[in-house]
Amino acid sequence: MSAPSRIVPLLAEGVLAVEGTAAPSLSAGAAQPLPAPGRYLVEPLPEAPLTVTLDERSVTIRPGGWSGELGPSRGGRVTGRARDDLDPGRDVTVLALATGGVVARATARAADGGRFTLDLPATVARAPYRTRLTIGIAGSDHVLGRVDAGRPPRAWGPAPEAPRLRIKISTPNLREAPLWGDSHFAASLAAAFERLGRPVGVDCMDAWYGRTAPEDAVLVIRGRQPVQLDPGKINLMWLISHPDRVEDAEYAQYDRVFVASDIYAAHLKDRGLPHVEVLHQATDAVLFGGVAPPETRRSAPVFVGNSRREYRTMVKWCVEQGVPLDLYGGGWDGVLPPGYLRAPSVANRDLPALYAAHGLLLNDHWDSMRDNGFLSNRLFDGSATGTPILTDPVAGLEAVFGDTIATASEPEAFAEIIRSCLDDPTPFLARAARAREIVLGAHTFDHRAATLAAAVDRIAAG
Template sequence: MNATVGRVGKALIVLRERALRVGSFARRRPRLQWALKISAPADASGDLWGDVFFAHDLATALRSLGQTVHVDRYATRDRPVQRMRDDVVVHLVGLRRPEIVPGAVNILWLISHPEMVTEDELAQPFDLRFAASESWAKKHSAPGRPVLPLLQATDPGRFTPTRSGSEIASDVLFVGKTRAIFRPIVRDAIAAGADLAIYGDGWPDFIDPRFVRADFLDNERVPDAYRGARVVLNDHWQDMADEGFASNRLFDAVAAGAIVVSDSVDGVPVEFGGMVRAYGSVEELRALLDAEGEGDGDAGWPTPSERRRAAAAVAEKHSFARRAEVLLAAAVQRRRSARVRAPGGSRR
């Protein structure tokens, strides 16, 4: 392990330890003004972007810690009427280049599309840098400019294995649009003879419409769909798979108690246990789908009790509440450090 990686690991341990001191921290944490800046368009076309749902869940978690939080989509990043000055700005980096906000603690959190982030962007004067991949964070850390791993997350209040009676039953489930391509996992599932149920638009251009249950599934019903599926399929943008960015769907599905077959990606959290299995060919996919059965631990899939334990572990370690604690502790530490360094101890 080189010196930079060592410093990154030590810094992350410090942040995690501070975040876990919830009781004492809750009594002394300040109420800060936060802006979560995302790449989604401000009009209706952006309502279904993944970073909108991600930012909503993160904002809810921060508010539960007593914080004031606004979500700024890309077109509204410069407001015509200035609200109270932001104390902390979290740039949820995706398709757009982030812009530093003067006077605030600026936090970069790379959650997707790592191929679009340049060294020039990383070199901007962010106060803190996080990435949803441990390997990417290590690779892009530099002396005096650490990048700390902070993985994607789930909302265990919605994604829970507890049955609600409103489950949407299916055999093999895929939730997602085409992205204007024949997504490989859907192509391979059909080739493997899967009894496939798809929720997402654009698919009749690629497959028999009989596989499509609906063009849209409301985000609030996604947990019901995961709980009602025998197997959930997952895939990644190629750059995210190559760079170890485990998708948000994996966290949600495992927290809901679902088992998942996915394309291959490094960096899957140990808390997932055996809930996520990767395939590399149609034959491997067919074998995984054919082998799975309720409570069939012999096939390598978790039993129902093991699924519940994995879901509980993900809820404990990978909730948006945990991520919010880390971000708040880091922001408070950075503000205190800046105040000490400022002439006369003035506020930054």
């Protein structure tokens, strides 16, 4: 008779764990199964207490209102502090979570300042392999940190051949890959590695774990959720967006962290995180750099993007200011007046010609990217085609592109730039030509593959 399934009362970075095979139900949102057994992605992230039910048993997870930190950990003993900030007088339970479930518990006593000592079982602490444990507060979404238990040998000497690398992306599976930007990003990067004579593989989420192909090094293109790493391999992260989704404890798991922002890389270094390097996004020079400039361009800006369930600012401004727009993207039905939407999607291979056919390319950023200096990949792709670009102001733009890309932060200036570009495109095309030189000279996936390959080789050589 199989053991009953149990809920692990911890929501770790949006991921819920279950011990057993049964699927949980939620009082709000949905639990999407992940490739790792017993793991579910909760969407959307709860803002109020969430009740999780499994086999007629329920637990409540409260988001927010918790604090704590890990202290020294050695010899199978983990110490730290944990506290319920909304009820500071009560004791709380601390959990150690491994891949298979909870391996240890401890009580953080309020009367002792929330201190706890968590003793790991010998089967975990003295195992001849390393296990990465997540330490968190039961009934919460608060992860105190992560620790490694066990004693794995890790000896990286000079390799007789280049370490074998696999790229992990957040695309759910190959069937959905054409709809995900991460998939096209990784495919272009993999092709650049091939041109270096360094074949690599790309894994969607459903193939992150359990792969039998040789794998010495892993490059995680950090997306919506973290990847469970094997500390016996070389582990690299390339953070290209959404820095608000990554905690310091996750960065600490990697041998090297590459950040697509000068500003945010400096921020991480100021926080004491080692092994952080700047690596901006890039373009596929074969795809975007090879498009022939047209004799004439459409006298309209083009915007490629889904609605994201909102009236995106630049699209809204076009409508309000009465400027023309060719829009490609999904989710716009019923949002826009007639005449703007050209198609619900456009294939990645068709983007270079689409950009180059227009007099102006519009680009915007997520708030967290804009504020932290993460330059959109579309800036590099569009510039590679020699197309003028108008974007929202983003920190760090001039450090990479100089004055070659126009910006607007309010609707009147936005409309004026569009009209000026369409009426007299010559100065805008001259700036776009300089942007193209900048991108093709230093910001292609061939440049990035060379940087990443060199980093893997240095780490492998010890």
